Amino acid sequence: MERPQSHLCLGAISQLLCVRPGFQPAERYRQCEMSSRNKLPVLDVLQGKESFRRVSMLRIDIQSVPPVVTLRCSGRIVLGVEAETLRCMVGTRPERCVIIDLQQVHAMDAAGLGLLVELHCRAKQRASILTVANPSPCVRRLMALTNLSSVLQVAGPSAGAAAHRDDDEGRRCAMSA
Amino acid sequence: MEPEALAAEFVFTGDPAAMTAVRDRVMDFVHEHCADEQQEIDIMIALQEGLANAVLHGSGNDPSKIIRCLVDVTPEAITIVIKDSGKGFDTAVAVDSAEDGTNLTQHGRGIYLMRGLMDEVSYRHGGSELRLKKLRTPQP
Numbered sequence A: 001m002e003r004p005q006s007h008l009c010l011g012a013i014s015q016l017l018c019v020r021p022g023f024q025p026a027e028r029y030r031q032c033e034m035s036s037r038n039k040l041p042v043l044d045v046l047q048g049k050e051s052f053r054r055v056s057m058l059r060i061d062i063q064s065v066p067p068v069v070t071l072r073c074s075g076r077i078v079l080g081v082e083a084e085t086l087r088c089m090v091g092t093r094p095e096r097c098v099i100i101d102l103q104q105v106h107a108m109d110a111a112g113l114g115l116l117v118e119l120h121c122r123a124k125q126r127a128s129i130l131t132v133a134n135p136s137p138c139v140r141r142l143m144a145l146t147n148l149s150s151v152l153q154v155a156g157p158s159a160g161a162a163a164h165r166d167d168d169e170g171r172r173c174a175m176s177a
Numbered sequence B: 001m002e003p004e005a006l007a008a009e010f011v012f013t014g015d016p017a018a019m020t021a022v023r024d025r026v027m028d029f030v031h032e033h034c035a036d037e038q039q040e041i042d043i044m045i046a047l048q049e050g051l052a053n054a055v056l057h058g059s060g061n062d063p064s065k066i067i068r069c070l071v072d073v074t075p076e077a078i079t080i081v082i083k084d085s086g087k088g089f090d091t092a093v094a095v096d097s098a099e100d101g102t103n104l105t106q107h108g109r110g111i112y113l114m115r116g117l118m119d120e121v122s123y124r125h126g127g128s129e130l131r132l133k134k135l136r137t138p139q140p
Helices: A081-092 A110-125 A137-145 A158-163 A168-175 B016-033 B037-058 B110-117
Strands: A005-010 A058-065 A068-077 A097-108 A129-133 B006-013 B066-073 B077-083 B120-124 B129-135
Touching (some): A058 A081, A081 A097, A081 A110, A097 A110, A097 B037, A110 A129, A110 B037, A110 B110, A137 B110, B016 B066, B037 B066, B037 B129
Parallel strands (some): A068 A097
Antiparallel strands (some): A005 A058, B077 B129, B120 B129
């Protein structure tokens, strides 16, 4: 069965900087361009290496099978537009069970971690469920560093798949993930 | 052959949007000097925290305030110094509230995170200058 899907992608933001006279930025500082077709920033190729920093700032793919919604995040969740976008996205979802999949999140800062805690606390207040699924090694390490692994509800790779099974068992599984 | 030392200074205003751009420019500068991607991610997150603190706390989100970010790359280490024009803060009071896992607020993880990710984190001038150091060859 075809799942309802949508996605939100934030492109690169560039801003003029003041740099010390004499400092010559190398030619590799190419601006990220927005592809008109898929709205994803074009990857900047740095001496043959693709920089992970040039991957889209934050992309959220949404898969909804009420009462469960999975928000698959890719890119980075840091202070600013990325964290705000995820906050708004979770806040406006009507589903009772929200799964935030962080498998493709390559960087997160204290604001991103704080946001997960905020969403977790808000979900508890509303008697809904918020699960962090598939944290990438980077996110897992940061959560361990800040001792958040024991605070947040963290699920493994199977949580998302189980949540979207059509049967009641799948939903129960998601609700208890 | 890589030069013995490289340095760059980035100057920006106390504006969150400018901070994001500076973070990316600094990372562009240090990118090729990192030992691996993990080291680069560590520096990026610590840098993000340092810059965010300078903008939010040191400058109060005031675009008229100036923040300076100096980056030094030597064969031994990558050092980033962030100077804001704020009054600083009592670094002794900046407790690691996340240490015991009971911090359920949105804030209070930045300094702790920087200390976990970098080899050296220190404050000078009453907290208005932050110094972050990452050894290029990780210590065993």
